[in-house]
Amino acid sequence: MRRVLILAVLVGVGAPVWLSMGSTSGKDVAKAASSSSVTISNEQGTTWTCAFSPFNGDVNFLSFGTVYEELAFVNPLKSGATTPWLASSYKWANGNKKLTFTIRSGVKWSDGKPFSAADVLYTFKLMKAHPGLDLNAAWSVLKSVTRSGNKVSFTFKTSAVPYFFYIADQTPIVPQHIWTKIKNPVTYKDSHPVGTGPYTMSSCSPQVIKYTKNSGYWQKGMPKIDTVYYPAFTSNDPANQQLASGKAQWGSQFIPNIKAYYLSKSSDNHIWFPPVNNVSIFINLKDPILKNVAVRKALAYAIDRSRVAKIGEYGYEPASNQTGIVTPTFNNWLDKGLAKKITYNPAKAISTLQKAGFKKSGGVFHTPSGKALSFRMINIGGYSDWVASAQAIQQQLAAVGIKITPENLSSTMCDADNYNGKFQLSYNGNETPGPAPYYELREILYSKNGAPIGKTASSNWERYSNPQTDALINQYSATTSVAKQHAIIKKLEAVMVNTVPVIPITEGVDWYQYNTKNISGWVTQGKPYARPAAYETPDWGVVLLHLKPKG
């Protein structure tokens, strides 16, 4: 009797618990995935919060691009080629200090209300009133935003051509009639987002988000894919398995040994990893030994970048060059002569140090005052590829007589040390890419992105500061002339090569796997119409609009 009773209790406890799972009330059970659905496999290391606020840096990649849209789409893989989106056209005026958008008519919010220029104006006013929403610091350069009819004008404090990317492409436009009712937009969840985009969020649980096509979308006949499933993955292996088995068609993460694990599983499986930024060694310029440019140049000569790329990154991330220009993505910006000035040359590393008065003893170079060239290099221990790269660098530098001790820290600690300048060398690739080399170079070289040691520097972690370089960066902001922009970037490349404030080692890429069995229209190397990683905003919305079911 007792055993039966225990089993009965088990069933009694188990059943209601099973039934109470999940968050949204279900109505229909979806039919088996048909050819007009796409499943994304993008390991984010988190379950879904079911928050969709496009101003929340943690979750905006789940709504910006599909549900919310931008004024104009800027393609970072094509040097910023611009496609009109919610704005049908734009114009710079008044010495590139005033930017005017003509807002598209005939666009509707997904709740049926009409979209207008008033919504655009409201969005930017909202960001001004709540700086916590202004993720790209648009209001640090904006003076005012005004509307007249279907035109919205942005007035900048100074010429701000590169800010077009942040205003037009990186700012999601939200509906005034909904967001005015929200008391605290910063902590607003936005569980049922209303946008102008090609999809609406139709159900969400911590495990999966389902997007359904917006039948009233302003681009007639679009999108062609009815449903998008976005499951949450907390670890890499299950996410990779879904891609290998074909259950997910669009992948955006690192897969080790990808040939055997993914490509060999089906001839429909494809990959492309376009480079977008650099993984570099940041050199603390306040360090008494490292502030000597000869030491920095010796480091740059002594590292075999292509070998590091092969050992650390399986060759998926190509080697960088000292100019900081990401190739082949920004090939037409590259000054090939400058790039050749610093390449792998251990003999030159040694002679550079000798010329500067350094002497070798016990296999390690010493300063004239007798200090060994021995440095700590911080790194994120959780990134196994970076750890392997750091080891390769350590060996190569040891060969010329420079000692490196890699320190693998947690990402939080590593970031904190970067921000505060508490490092000698730092291996890092967390700079944010943009649609031109300017964006990364500005992050690295602009003195306003730096700070004294102990204070938070946003991206100029090596603490480089030079008024002439700052002036160059400001000049770039003032010109829309492509020729002038190229000339300025070449001068910045020269700064990178001649003063070596950072050493770009490998190129950071967009991880991208796709399956062509039932779906066509994917981003390819031949047709790079948007950044292909599913975590890129608003690019993933553009990718989804290009996808079509086959047959």
Next chain:
Amino acid sequence: MRFVARRLGFFLLTLWAAVTLNFLIPRLMPGNAALAMMSRYKGRVNPQAIHALEIAFGIHTHQSLVGAYFTYLGDIARGHFGISLTFFPDAVSHQVLQALPWTLALVGTTTILAFVLGTFIGLISAWRRGGMLDGALPPIFVITSAFPYFWLALLAIWLFAIKLGWFPESGGYDVTTTVGWSWAFVEDAIRHSILPAATILITSIGGWILTMRNNAISVLAEDYVRMARAKGLKPWRIMWTYAGRNAILPNLTGFAMSLGFVVSGAILVEFVFNYPGVGWMFLQSVENQDYALMQALFLMITVAVLLAILAADGATAVLDPRTRDGA
């Protein structure tokens, strides 16, 4: 009555100590929530926005430790656990309540099953020691218990999910299923839980078998068992009410503890199977210095373990009169 009062008093004292430690320990960790948040945003956010967010989060409220402690006690009493930074801007209680049912169903069921089956197998093997069952089951399960969970789970996925295709390889349910009260969903969820449940069961049952078998063997050598045999009682009655009832006593507290720890989830299971639950949430809260979430989870575990021990004390008192007062 005194027994109950003493137990309850002890329970309240431990609860207070646990609640206080729960407040202090996270604050002794290095780093701070603002930095953790910045690295989570991966440089996609400008420092001014971060500063504004910090204010919204309440990270830089300059409240004294003592003041914060009393606010914390008050909030707990009212069941307010605050806003999670990991799942910003969602409330901690909402996040925990979403994950908890999965953990309770999977880990709870398997813990109870492992205990019941393990005790049963242990008792039978002790009763028929040297027999077929005794020769086979305990050694097998002791060996499987020694397997690293990770390895066993990956092996199970490879064999049953990828090679044979009998079960899905990951997740709590299929992405195309709509979550809800439908039979299709429940069936799908159960199908997804079989592999994780089986692997937990296989790796955890050995301990129960071994301890139950050892307890039962020593109990079977007691005089009262011989007496019962001499009286001519039926063997099953001796096995259950004489040997079983006494042999299970030491295991009961252990079982109560593991029941309490059910709510801490099974982090390896959740990792390997990408299964929803509390364990992974725990890890995230620690990594992101999410005090609110961390405290709620720690508190939940402490209270669950304390309650389970209280219940086990009660059960022992019922089963074993010697533990009661004045006996």
